[in-house]
Amino acid sequence: MDQEEPRNGDSTHNHHGLLHVSKKPKLALPISEPEIRDEFSHHQTGVARINNGSFGSCPKSVLAAQRKWQLKFLEQPDDFYFNTLRNGILKSRTVIKGLINADDVDEISLVDNATTAAAIVLQQIGRGFAERKFNQNDTVVMLHCAFQAVKKSIQAYVTRAGGSVVEVQLPFPLASEEEIIREFKEGLAKGKENGKRIRLAIIDHITSMPCVVIPVRKLVKICREEGVDQVFVDAAHAIGSVKIDVKEIGADFYVSNLHKWFFCPPAVAFLYCRNSKFSPDMHHPVVSHEFGKGLPVESAWIGTRDYSSQLVVPSVLEFVNRFEGGIEGIMKRNHEQVLKMGRMLAESWGTNLGSPSEMCAGMVMVGLPSRLKIMSEEDALKLRGHLRVYFGVEVPIHYLAPKEDDEGGARDKDGIISGYARISHQVYNTSEDYEKFRIAVLHLVEEKKICKLLSTE
Template identity: 65%
Template sequence: MAFPHPPNGTITTTTTTTTKSITPSELRREFSHHDPTIARINNGSFGCCPATIIAAQQRHQLLFLCQPDNFYFNILKPSILQTRRLIQTLINADHPDEVSIVDNATTAAAVVLQHTTWSFFSSIFQPGDAVLMLHYAYGAVKKSVQAYVTRAGGQVIEVHLPFPVKSSFDIVSEFQKALQIGKANGRKIRLAVIDHITSMPCVTIPVKELVRMCRDEGVDRIFIDGAHAIGNIDIDVKDIGADFYTSNLHKWLFCPPSAAFLYCKMSDELSDLHHPVVSHEYGNGLAMESAWIGTRDYSAQLVLPEVLEFVSRFDGGIEGIMKRNHDTVVEMAEMLINSWGTELGAPPEMCPSMAMVGLPACLGIKSDSDALKLRKHLRECFKVEVPIYYRAPLEAEVDPISGYARISHQVYNVIEDYYRFRDAVNKLVEDGFTCSLLSK
């Protein structure tokens, strides 16, 4: 077997020079490794990776395996730097040193929260000072806040957002209330953790407006968790104005798992950030620390040049993909609610490439457990993969919609995926199914 050996010891790639548009048959081949029996309308959880990117990843893996020392000394650092520079351009950062490549958004949260914890331990922050976060923050991030901040003596203020959401004003109003609660009795809010797109339920948050409110109220630092954002919606970190921003490259930007970036705005105060895994690069800046955390597979973090070449084959590039994904998921969501007589969980303009779709109340979704069991039932009996969200009814609600499905649209999806989901739910309704039957 001949192993790849570029003449100069580095991987050379073309970026966005392809002019031939991808054909339907080529698109099907790119995702032919997907299970063809499953209507996979859940890109939001794990993303997807085209065959050409998998092949590119394997080339990087072989470069390491055939000569690890050469890869470590001559290839890895310049390749990671190339990824950082591409991300810098995509998110409009000022300098590549503001961009670190990490495994995922959860790792990025650990970097920021670890720094916050040391601020408590060094008495820069005082016991009782607060961290503000959304009630719908991602579960792992909420637990990270507890693990770092609560144990260091900080308090956590949760912003309880309404759902279904009727407008951005609903979110802004509740956030303002939480800011005032956080500042009560002279307490200081040291960090705000704000999702750009909440995971479950899924809503696009008006982050720029919330960042401005935080600045006006004297919040020290602002961390935007955009785990679902890059490749899904536009990101301009300078326009948003937060101190930190993270997003996964493997959810909506076609990279293999796992790869993400953490943006940290240049600041003397924030210069003492460290990766939670301490390795040989400790003390050389977060970007360098993140680029080497010990022997592992870094290949998922190196394929961004090939990803950008892949997306350039679509009409309008990544911007065209994002627009078509949004338009189609809204169209499919409206088709589903019209069939079931339900409602969307958020206005179309607040849906990214995902949408929350109300399920018929007669399905009897009465708990998180019911939602999980119904999801399993749809997967095993109808070959539909879609997350289900349980919404606790409000007081005095009559026959409320207590279950919502989060549907996604990515380039590999076809309209039959959503028809299968529609027909599966209609069949359950016709058969008099309720989630209580699954308990038996």
């Protein structure tokens, strides 16, 4: 394809200041509570949505911007393809570059989600085994609670090509980050046994279930000291939830979903690939005619599809800058509020939080009363469905299998706590959402309901 054709997100020019978009909040009146309610008025009424972590949320003004992009394509697809798409995606990537402190916009690619990014990284590792650049049984090290799609991608691309996997157990409940660091070091030692090399370490920035903010910068530093080839940070929940500085973190690859905590419509994520010797071998899993022109260009055109979620990032920045303190202010308030609500619930139920406050962001794990008898993953799903259907509460439930010695777990007055709720806080949430959840759980306990017998219909 000729370079002068302005399409497909190629950023070989115009990215040294010409497309700069400020991430600083504008000096204007902060958004009001009624305006926030209006921005999320499309949410189903009567439902306590305290699960922003799973699918995120998108305000009305951003949805309107998305619709404009969709119509612009439909009005004249050829003109949009040749004259609009490339520059629009470049503007979005430029916003992300500033938000995460990357050196170059060419280190930023936009993809569908963190699952796609994991496939990109793991296919590159798989090719290393398939092409015999790596020894058989060289390892990938990861946390045991990594997202299932990542584990499946390792099966699909790495282990079938001859690699092996070491899973590091994440202690939970947690008292300090030192527990994670200790377990991680043991996992690296296991990965290097018998002369094996660790070809990739996968580190979550914020784990999903149970949710914990991981000391990612420290773990990356340990990886460097231990000679790990490459480090991939799976930060699906990070942007809009915690501060991100990719240069400070120091990983080779870093992905975060923009539709979880950064208000984009689904589905869009950024993948940061640090400029290195590995860069030329990074390819989008869907091969289109841009193959070989670099991952940012490959990712910006994977055939005819709806690219509008990738194009609204500047509109999202305008939305978050309506809040006092911009995205930093939102993150701070979400953190403070979710801790306040989590402590309220734990006190009411006589339980505990799953980790210290500094290891939480916009989500926190709250112990559920042991009298509910959450004894399996199936019980956890039943409780979640029952809360949705009968109480209008949407919240994920985590089953914590008891340890063999029954030590180390938290207890309430009736026994070992084996279930935790993962509550989220986003700008649309109110204290009534959490009060609704509190009362629902107390009602189940008072009625002596146990999860095994709950109905979800």
